[in-house]
Amino acid sequence: RRKRDGKRYPPGPSPLPLLGVAHLMGGTTPWAVFTNWKAEYGDIVYFRQFGQDVVVLNSEETIRDLLEKRSSNYSDRMYMSTREPYGLNFDTVFHPHNETWRAHRRIAHQGLREHHVDIYQPTQLRFTDALVKNLETSPDHYHSHFQRFAASVVLSAIYDHDVVDDDDPILKAVVEALNILVRVQTLDNTILNNVVPFLKYTPTWLPGGWRNVTEGRLKTERMLNLPIEDLKKKIASGSAGQSVALESMERFGNTNKVPGFEEVVKGACCSLYAAASETTSSTLMIFLLAMVKNPGVQQRAQEEIDRVLGPDRLPEFSDRSSLPYIEAVWRETLRWSPVAPLGIPHSATNDDVYKGWCIPKGTIVIANVWSISQDPKKYSSPTSFQPERFLDDKGGLTDDLPAYAFGFGRRICPGRHFANNSLWIVIARLLANFKFESDFVRSGGDVKWLTAATFVPEPFPCRITPRRSH
């Protein structure tokens, strides 16, 4: 047990001078390293990296004790020297725990709360149909079709903007900005930038030129402004349909309670898009990988759809409760490989003591979701994709919801109900419409994984063939 300044800190690895614990991180999968540390150090692990205190929580109990039961102290985010220069102060995801963040959460909650979010089901269905058509026409481009689905469905719900094609100026603006910002805001890069701030001036033509701050800021501003300007034109012409942005502009505009409400709405809505697009398309990549690796699961899911709906009818939202196996496939997709295995780190507002250990003010607190989703005590053979684990003896659903994939406490993902609807309908309709196969994956081909905004498989060779005639 370590002591510093007479205080006891949780157990953990000893850092090396300069390197910290970087040499122990196991490349791109720190969550697996943290999970292994559980055996050595326990449910709560402490280390220092470049002078920054970090605590990793390796069990659902410790996560809920701190991030939920003591949420007033554990709902902040770490200081990021990149926020201001890159124009990222608007962003909900990394926003400090303050009044503006609360206004963002109100906007997100009002627009995307459970059941209310069902008003977007027709939009989700429409873009699912477009995805099915795109997969029929060019199945090899499945990855860009998934990205297009994720972007379209959320741009439509948030701004009432319909993406027409890949040259859509709003789509281009947000994709270009996010390509940079996602890399700028990774935990590694944030800590590096906090220590070496001049890195952000790297000229665009040098390696690492993506860090260039002038370029980054311009792109952020376009991403923030274009969709809301477009919406304002629609409002002026009376053609604006239902959207989260419109709802909140009207509400805040009418009550006028929030000073500078337009900036707040702009920031909150842009953050929703940024947080939604990559997580949604990455989850579809995980689903696809699970299906090609597990043809038996795929077949059982398709048999359920055919048995319940008959050979001609496609799943509708209203069929959800009649398709427990499909529901179990969706839950297992979230559990098997969470797209954010470490969630998004929280930060401690004040000094705290937990189980006798000191957690200093400013500590980065990481909820290791991987340690829950891969816990062999909770899930037998956790690396296997087994939707049955969410079913009881009678084939009904258990109470186990892998809600941990959406984070914890006051910071819990406000888009989870929207994501739940989007992804359920896509999973159900893709299984109804297509057979997914991959000789590459089945013969043990090496699927590469990317870690940036999400942990996601890179596109792999896959055959997607229709299984129904229309």
Ligand code: HEM
């Ligand atoms: C499968 C899809 C998704 C997953 C797995 C996911 C997961 C997460 C996680 C783990 C967090 C961090 C929570 C924490 O700090 O404890 C988060 C935050 C957030 N998510 Fe999601 N998300 C998904 C989809 C969406 C969608 C569709 C939206 C919007 C429509 C969205 C909007 C947000 C926002 C705005 C935050 C920041 C919340 C804050 O810091 O207060 N997410 N999400």
